Amino acid sequence: MPAPALGYTAGDLQGNPTAGMKGKATSFDIAYRAGVSQSTVSRALSGSPLVNAQTRQRIERIARELNYKVDKNASNLRSQQSGTLALLFFEDPTPDESHINPFFLSMLGSITRACARHGYDLLVSFQQFSDDWHADYEDSRKADGLILLGYGDYMPYCSKLEKLVAQGTHFVRWGPVLPDQPGISIGCDNHDGGKAMGAHLVAQGRRRIAFLGTITPDCPEFLARYRGHAEALAAAGLSAPAALQVDAISTEEAGYAAACTLLARRQPFDAIFAASDLIAMGAMQALADHGLRVPEDVAVTGFDDIPMARFAQPPLTTVLQDTQRAGELLVETLLRLIRNEPAESRLLPARLVIRRSCGAGGSPSARQGARAASARSPAHPGKTPRRRAPARSPSAPRPRTR
Amino acid sequence: MPAPALGYTAGDLQGNPTAGMKGKATSFDIAYRAGVSQSTVSRALSGSPLVNAQTRQRIERIARELNYKVDKNASNLRSQQSGTLALLFFEDPTPDESHINPFFLSMLGSITRACARHGYDLLVSFQQFSDDWHADYEDSRKADGLILLGYGDYMPYCSKLEKLVAQGTHFVRWGPVLPDQPGISIGCDNHDGGKAMGAHLVAQGRRRIAFLGTITPDCPEFLARYRGHAEALAAAGLSAPAALQVDAISTEEAGYAAACTLLARRQPFDAIFAASDLIAMGAMQALADHGLRVPEDVAVTGFDDIPMARFAQPPLTTVLQDTQRAGELLVETLLRLIRNEPAESRLLPARLVIRRSCGAGGSPSARQGARAASARSPAHPGKTPRRRAPARSPSAPRPRTR
DNA sequence: CTGAAAGCGCTTACAG
DNA sequence: CTGAAAGCGCTTACAG
Structure with a gap:
């Protein structure tokens, strides 16, 4: 035969x-x-x-x-690459079953899309800091590179990054860009964002501005926001007194607790700059529970512009981190690394998003009117809708005296 | 040698x-x-x-x-399995760069964790309905099975499911469990949840309850919620008039628009049952813009219990879908399928979460008092915090006349 | 308990 | 432009 x-x-x-x-x-x-x-x-x-x-x-x-x-397993084995990126989340503060920080969730969405655009698959994994994550994915050839996402204690994290670098693992990290940072980071210009927010609050006539968020070196992002803020205050001849700063990690619970701590100190304040939207939401809750009005009594602002910031009552003034752009940049940069093309750390611009919680936009009297009107007329509709406060309406500083 | x-x-x-x-x-x-x-x-x-x-x-x-x-590629190739599950998202209504439905994001979190617990990796992909998704992942051996997530037009979806079944692909789907459903589905008991919410609103003294959400067969989940709701109304001798129902997909924008449409019809109503929290948030915004108070003028409730529901102003009464449990069950069921063990569709119980937007919890007078107090005292703190309204406080029905 | 051998399904020089 | 061959790094009968 x-x-x-x-x-x-x-x-x-x-x-x-x-x-x-x-x-x-x-x-x-x-x-x-x-x-x-x-x-x-x-x-x-x-x-x-x-x-x-x-x-x-x-x-x-x-x-x-x-x-x-x-068959991907066969082609990957033969060509020694996976066509897959791995996204590693760190959830140090919330290792339990609780909800994931919505900001990271937004990032996840944009990273997923960016991967798809580049023809890569995305492996997603939630990690504890204790995990031996630094090696697993690329060494086992499941992924060609790693994207690292998550707040977290800075020091232990850093040493793991060094290990990654030593191993020649391809990775990019979302986080603050610092001078002696191992590897490549993409981050938001936290300092600039904090500064813009501080300046805005001052322009609104606020003078005693509290800051809720941990500002130890463990939390370099919050620290950078705080420093930018303090810089803006200093430029206006104001100070950021320690009595008006309370530590908080990025959860509503921490924000609620921090605002309560702040209130218990009995120091007057007319604004709260929260280091994240989640903190701000918790703080607003606490203020409401204490009978304080936002923004009439206290202006509240956040950072991140998570989806629910728009739906806070009143809508939350915050700093937008462009997750769309960030995801794309993260993926692009990682791909350059994988292809051995030159790549570098980058800082994304922060953008102020002005809503009503800072006292800008819809004026108090308009609000007042609306409330009075609604008291008169229970739900029979047909009234001319009030214009929604435009997201970026120009706002005259309202002078305030304390 | x-x-x-x-x-x-x-x-x-x-x-x-x-x-x-x-x-x-x-x-x-x-x-x-x-x-x-x-x-x-x-x-x-x-x-x-x-x-x-x-x-x-x-x-x-x-x-x-x-x-x-x-090396996973080698071991997978040899053993003919991947140790990986693929999570496929469908985002029919929002194919653009907009934000992903937070409910699905919660599911993603729980699925990721469930996978990790079972020693599987998770591949995540966002799909358009046009994509040829039905084959890709398992055929190319990137995943041992698929988890399907997402609202969407029911009919085209259904035919794709049939294709999957015909191909012998392992998959489970999050969605309504219907009689002639191809494959296995895990879903929430939408009918029961809708019924519970309808009954609750009636018990709160509401009589003219609007429903915001599309109730065509395209949206079987919303439809089931609506039917449960209508059943509860009928049991109380009330009706669900067509004039008080407005279609809406699950976005805040749609909710806002639907509420405006409802208002423009000039039919009296004292409550809105929104088919999802996102719709409810949009509706609350619209009501506020029309000078209507929640819950004094209109009670508003949602469905899903997304993270931001707690932070609505007032906090949103809704129906909790247990995403933690759902994720675990989805993964477990898929794994059974993969191992050729018996597996079946399941309905998860829906649980009413009572907050203030329905008029239960903190009484109007207490609110009124708080507001008056806050008007008197600008931000100097130290007052005894008002008790936060307990999430599930028993509530006497408040009689209402229209 | 251990080793020698086959083979999973591809990609990619190498030779024409 | 095409084919024959090697080999990616494992797992798993098979034989002891």
Whole structure:
């Protein structure tokens, strides 16, 4: 019996396209039906220019008919790359079953999309700091590189980053860009954002501005926001007294507690700059529970512009971190690293988003009117809708005396 | 020169543990150093009981020293499974760069954790309905099974599910459990949740209850909520008039628009049951813009209990879908499918979460008092905090006349 | 308990 | 433009 012509044995491949096919089709099945070698099938399907156009079409048609998909495990093994990026979340403050920080969730969305655009898959994993995460993904060839996301204690984190660098792992990290940072980071210009917010509150006539958020070196992002803020105050001849700063991690609970602590200190204040929106939401809750009005009694602002910031009552003035852009940049940078192209750390601009919680936008009297009107008229509708306060309305500083 | 003893050539492996190692270590490297065969290394590291305890320890130590990790591509290729699940999101209504529904984000969190608990990786992908998603992941052996998540037009979706079933793909889907559903679904008991909410609003004394949310068969989940609601009304001798129902997909924008449409119809109503929290948040915004108070003029309730529901002003009464449990069940069920164990569709109980937006909890007079007090006293703190309204306080029905 | 060997399904020099 | 061959790094019968 003569040896088969093209390196495969006919086996049970005769007959109609799918009859007799056990399990998934392989490139040999396609080759047999197309009357070419398996190499040619591989080339045709991977878009190699070395294939005759007609042959390619025939192969593609057959592949479609057989519902053939290249086996990623085999192709990855052979080509020594995975076509996959791994996203590692760190949730140090909330290792329990609680909800994930919505800001990171937004990042997740944009990273996922960016990966898809670049033809990469995304492996997602939630990590504890104790985990031996630094090695797993790239070493086991599940991913070509890592994206690191999450607040967290800075020092232990840093030493893990060094290990990653030493191992030659490809990674980018979302976080503050610091001088002696191991590896590459993409972050938001926290200092600038904090400064803009401080200046804005001052322009609104606020004079005694509290800051809620941990400002130890463990929390370099909050620290940078605080420093920018303090700089803006100083520029206006104001100070950021220690009595008006309370530590808080980025949760509503911490924000609530921090605001209560602040209130218990009995120091007058007319504004709260919270280091994150979550903290701000908790603080607003606490203020409401103490019978204080936002922004009439206390202006409250946050940082991040998470989706629910718009839906706070009143809508929360905050600093937008452009997660869309961040996700794209993170993925792009990581891909450059993987391809051994030059790549560098980057700071994304922070943008002030002015809503009503800072006292800008809809004036108090308009609010007052609305309230009075609504008291008169229970739910029968048809009134002309009040214009929604535009997100970025210019706002005259309201002078305040304490 | 004698042939090497154990099937590998010494190569550049002499010297200290890592010197001379090009790239990652392989099981052959470990075998060489441990003085055993590569097979034994593989067995030891995969936890086979067929390995001498001492040998195993030696191998494990060396593997640690060399920072060795099993190559997933190779092991997956060989064992024909990936140890990975794929999570496919469908975002039909919002194909743009906008934010993802926070409810699904919560699910993502719980699914990720459930996967980790079971030792699986999670591949995440956002899909358009047009995509040929039904085949890709499992066929290319990137995942052992799929988790399908997302609202969406029901009919086209359904035919894709049939295709998946025909192909023998392992998948579970989050969504309504319907009689002639292809494949396995895990969902929330939307009917029951809607009924509970309807009954609750009636018990609060509300009589003309609007429903915001699309109730065509395209949206079987909203439809089920609506039907449960209507059933509760009927049980109380009330009706759910068509004039008080407005279609809306699950976004704040749609909720805002739907509430405006409702108001423009000039039909009296004293409550809005929104088919989702996002719709409810938008509706509350619209009501506020029309000078209507929640809950004094209109009670508003939602569905999902997304994180920001607690932070609405007033906090939103809603129906909790237990995403923690759902994620776990989704993963567990899929794993059973993959292992060819019996598995079945399941309905998770819905739980009413009572906050202030429905008129229960903190009484109007208390609110009034708080407001008056706050008007008197600008931000100097130290007052006794008002008790936060307990999440599930028993509430006497407040009679209402229109 | 251990080793020698086959083979998972590809990609990619190498040779024409 | 195409084919024959090697080999990616494992797992797993098979034989002792």
